[in-house]
């Protein structure tokens with residue numbers, strides 16, 4: 001049957017709920033339309049942007065009657081800026097929607113009629129919570145400036161004067177770099193033309209230590225007075241580590257080799273009473289306060305007594321493993337990023353933790369070797385990227401058959417799929433799951449899940 005709508009058609013729709021990813025869901029005689037910028041309860045006019053056999057996509061052109069949970073967004077750049085999606089949805093409604101999305105993923109993808117889902121943990125602070133921001137340079141008539149990509153645009157950057165997700169320090173530093181770039185008459189890189197010089201600015205803040213790391217990314221060549229830039233950055237007492245990277249490829253990346261312009265190689269952050277060294281390319285959860293809550297739930301689910309061998313897979317800089325090491329016999333971590341593993345090893349030393357070891361490698365390939373070296377684990381913690389456990393990593397994990405798996409996930413849809421495979425192929429049952437909102441005003445939601453083996457592998 002043909003779809004009942006066509007591209008560019010204007011529709012009047014009522015938004016029922018938010019789908020995972022942030023679009024409103026409406027139905028037109030049963031046919032599903034995903035509506036960008038539609039919030040629950042809204043009556044909207046929307047233009048169809050894409051039509052598929054089973055559903056269509058549309059963009060709100062006018063809110064005819066606002067839903068009862070709409071609020072005023074405080075940020076002057078909202079909704080043009082691509083950083084936040086829901087500043088105009090009451091926070092209670094945001095967390096309720098995220099909780100429902102996790103439940104829906106377990107039901108639909110995980111095949112669990114009644115998932116053992118516990119109430120979502122809301123964020124402590126709904127603004128100013130990020131400890132890392134990556135800005136892009138763009139060229140305006142009066143010179144280069146800094147901001148974020150416009151919502152839905154990879155090719156256009158919006159100048160930002162005040163971002164509500166960072167701190168006063170973060171805003172002041174970014175604006176100072178903007179004025180410096182103008183004063184130096186430098187030119188922003190143009191992605192389409194692949195010309196120009198200034199590309200990105202990355203700012204990381206140890207929120208519990210007050211230490212900041214700054215990384216400037218340019219095209220190839222030293223076209224600025226580094227001493228002057230160092231002097232400017234040293235004007236901010238928080239800045240402890242100043243790096244410069246050159247990127248001569250068209251790819252918009254910041255994960256690059258860095259040259260230390262001034263200060264320490266790394267900064268420190270404190271989480272759960274432990275100190276962590278953070279280098280420019282190492283992974284650190286971007287909401288420090290909620291990372292502590294997330295790790296607290298992972299510790300509770302791991303239920304260690306001091307006798308256990310624990311694996312920390314996708315360990316990053318060792319934050320989860322070192323948190324657990326205090327209550328375990330041994331901890332063994334794997335991460336593909338050598339820079340993160342170098343930090344994890346330093347972090348063990350920094351905290352006088354001697355029962356944790358970390359190795360660089362791809363989990364799918366390195367897990368077997370680790371198993372040979374460490375023996376059977378009692379608890380395996382996994383914290384993979386959004387794609388979840390890749391086929392080989394999941395198979396190896398299932399074959400190792402640890403009694404208990406604690407799965408920390410940033411994507412409920414891949415979590416639910418992995419839970420289903422661990423149940424169907426390896427006899428694991430989902431016992432508990434707790435969503436955590438680390439990223440207010442965005443569609444992202446974390447979830448910690450506890451799985452235990454109820455039967456021998458099939």
Ligand SMILES: C[S@@+](CC[C@H](N)C(=O)[O-])C[C@H]1O[C@@H](n2cnc3c(N)ncnc32)[C@H](O)[C@@H]1O
Nearest residue numbers: 283285314315316335336337362363383384385
């Ligand atoms: C979501 S982060 C979790 C890091 C850490 N557990 C934390 O809480 O800070 C995912 C980590 O997986 C690592 N990673 C991605 N793919 C991997 C793979 N195939 N094998 C091992 N590590 C991988 C990344 O380098 C990153 O540090």
